[in-house]
Amino acid sequence: MELLRPFGRPRPTRKMLADAAYYIGVVAICVPFVFVFYWMVLGGLKTQVQNTASPPLFLFTPTFENFRKVFVANQFLKYIENSFMVSGGATLLALALGLPAAHAIARHRQRGVALGILVARMAPHLSYVVPFFILFQKLGWIDTYACMILTHLVITLPIVVWIMIGAFEDVPLELEEAARIDGCSRWRVFTRISLPVCRTSLATATILGFIFSWNNFIFALILTGPERRTLPVAVFNFISGDEIDWGGLSAAATMITLPILLLILLVQRHIVQGMTAGGLKE
Amino acid sequence: MATQIHSEASPPRASAPGEFLERHFGRLLPLPAALSIAALIIFPLAFNIYMSLQAWFVSSTTPPAFVGLKNYVEIFGKDARFWNALWVTVKFTTVSVVLQLALGLAIAVYLHREFHGRGLVRTVMLLPMVSTPVAVALIWVIMFNPSLGILNYFLACLGLKPLLWLGHPRTALPSLILMDTWKWTPFMVLILHSGLQSLPITPFEAARIDGASRWQTFRYVTLPLLRPSIAVSLIFRTMDSLKTFDTIYVMTEGGPNNATEILNIYTFQTGFKYFHIGYASALAVILVLFVFAVNLLLIKLRERSWSY
């Protein structure tokens, strides 16, 4: 392990060997992480008989029947729509509520709100489920978009605020001061100066919030019925009655994970910073 | 009057609401969020505490009955399953986080070098972290299958005996820890990697000049300098690990024989399988307090590590 670039003048062949060995190491590290996804996609392309073959098959003739079944026979489009609406709604709402809050915490020291957000991030989702269930029952909102979006706020709001606090803190004070001097109201400073400067963090916050809301299982498990069920709960349908439909399960799992993986490609540079923002600073 | 530099930001018309906003900006801005937090967090917490003092079985013929602290007394005094759940939670979180930290550190250090395809590797690292837990958990269940799963096949290829993985109380929790490690080690790798990137060069130069070996450099220079990153990664990972639910519920539902039943799952079963809502609320309160205590402890520890 070298922490600095190698210096001196090593002979080319030895260096090439050492480099090759290094790259092999890198690949070896990456393989386990990718393998599971590879196996998932493969499983979706196998028939039931191929999936339960022993020893496991790596080479086989693929079939698209599982993927077709997932879409056609299982109302997958409806569930995708539900997931989009819920996660999209929860993320937008989190932005509307969280951006002003984060700015206030960064600039105006609203410690109480900050503490509340921290508490929200810590508490296990389970502790919300019973109260929300009983509340939404009384309101008759079970299995509606309203109920799910409000509940998912518990997930998206802390993420948005947490990331944006760090981002707003990074906006140079001089920039904001200059705008104030020019007679901008605080609100205008916020919307015209601070926000645009934090564009990238904003994108990260939005996408991360969306992803974690998309992935959530427990809220949909308890608070939805057939109409507004989201994808993670729908994938459960594949532990079917007659045999465990491994092909269908794998195909469904692939379809659920795919949008997320695509989104990640857009923001991969900023994810880590996003996930730990506000933590590395004090 | 100074000339306007920013032409888009023209001065607002003086209006009463505008002025009110101006003056109380700091306090008004977070108001919507604060109200949502009150509704979303304080309400459930308060409700849980209220319900925990009742005994209720969600039947429409018997209304909730106030029993004071009876639920808590029973949980701490007579509920062996509760203590088991607590212990399993501690085991799961500690082993997972430590394992992920160690592996993450090793990988981060290994990858701390200029090489082609760095961006690609970073993308690969992200995949497990952001993938939908329920979906990948079910794939892992397929891979863990003792007769048909690919993991036993790999073991056989290496000449090792097949394992029962999720099928035996003694191997179930390690299997879950393995899966969790697969999912979250990249998180540690990425944090520690950024940490490494931001380290100053000077201490390393000094170490090289002093003739320190690689291991010595690592132990006496890298590690201490990385302490803040390590602390941050520990805190975030522990916070999230204590919230684990989806993967364990889907893979073992707390079995076999409660070997993987973390407190989260035990509370869920009590509430949504047996419908002892009062008892479950008490468990939920205890769970939340426990999580807060652990997080607070870690944060305090970190504050102390800042001074070195």
Next chain:
Amino acid sequence: MARRVPSFLIAAGLLFAWMLFLPRPGEAQKFDWQMHKGTTIRVMANKNVSGEAIQANLADFEKLTGIKVQYETFTEDQYRQKVLLELAAGTGSVDVIHTATAQEGLKFWRSGWYEPLDEYLKSPRLTDPGFDLADISKPALQGNTYDGKLVALPTMQQTTMLYYRKDLFDKHKIKVPQTFAELEEAAKKLNNVEEAGQKVVGIVLRGKKAAATSQWAPYLFGFGGSWLTKDGKPAMNTPEAVQAFDYYGRLLRNYGPPGAVNYHWYECVSLFVQGKAAMYTDVSNRIFFFEDPSKSQIVGKIGYAMFPAGPAGRKPTMEVWSMAVSSKSKKKEAAYLFVQWAASKENILKMQMKGAPSVRASAWKDPKFLAEQKHKDWVEASLKSLEIASTDWNPPIVAVSEVRDEVGAVIVSSILGENVKAAADKANAEMAKIMEKTEGK
């Protein structure tokens, strides 16, 4: 004056006569399947043979009544939880529920979630004259009756059965086991034999904690044990019960598949249809899967026999799945039409033809069924078992789910080879605690 009296009398007489022919309240209309045409009802069902068989025939119902059905199925464990959630919520979001009264009946009844059906059955307006309640199995109806009120109409009735691989039995010259001892012998002989290039286990049974308890019950009764003692106390650590735990666990441990503690019936069926197990005891509707060429690799190779006898005799249990109307439903009559149709002669026969064992004597005797049913041994074993079967596949208490978890833990311990007596004692104590908390609530 004298002339007016007669007209008055005539008028009164005419009025009286007219009133005589007015329709009387309560017997206004005749029964009409289409009386709730255009409504939509929501049905929740378990994803088992019964739930899927009814689902397959939904088009018949919709054509017959003009009622649209939102039919939702879930896998068994999830189903139990979801239905409980929705009923507990009390908003009337579900109209018809698929129910196994032996599991949840007492709890649901005490919570007031079932709509009693006696009045509906008696009313000529609401019940098809051809319904023929007497044709339905008495024990099944009895099992669905609480405090004298019938809460659900049975649609499928299954009993414990022994499935075995005829081809393997012939090849290795083994007789069909009639007793527990013979069962163990056969499992031992057939364990790890090679067949079609793969290893076969001697026997597969449910091992997944709570799921296993219902199929362990026949073994419990076969050894002479019972759920409760005569004075209603738990009987999980009597010598007979311990014997049953020991036997069941031993069978799976020595002659069963690896990882059996995670086997719900889905996994058992999966293993069996792949040809990897020589024997399997479970409920009798598995024929639905076994003889389906699209799912099974062992079509035609299966034998069907009665559940073997223990020291106390043959004690198969009978498990009934029924349809019930939710008491909070806002469309009770439409819901009742569905329940009635599901249990009707036509529908039951149709399901039976596919292999869902029915609750109606007429269906079993139907000539078309008898002619088409290739597996006479299945029919014979089913009918004989139904005559002697008990409905007690669950302890007759309120907190069935919790107790099943405790008893299931003993089964798991036994499979793993741990101390069975200690585990049984612990489960018995826990069961007593649970019953104390929940009986009467």
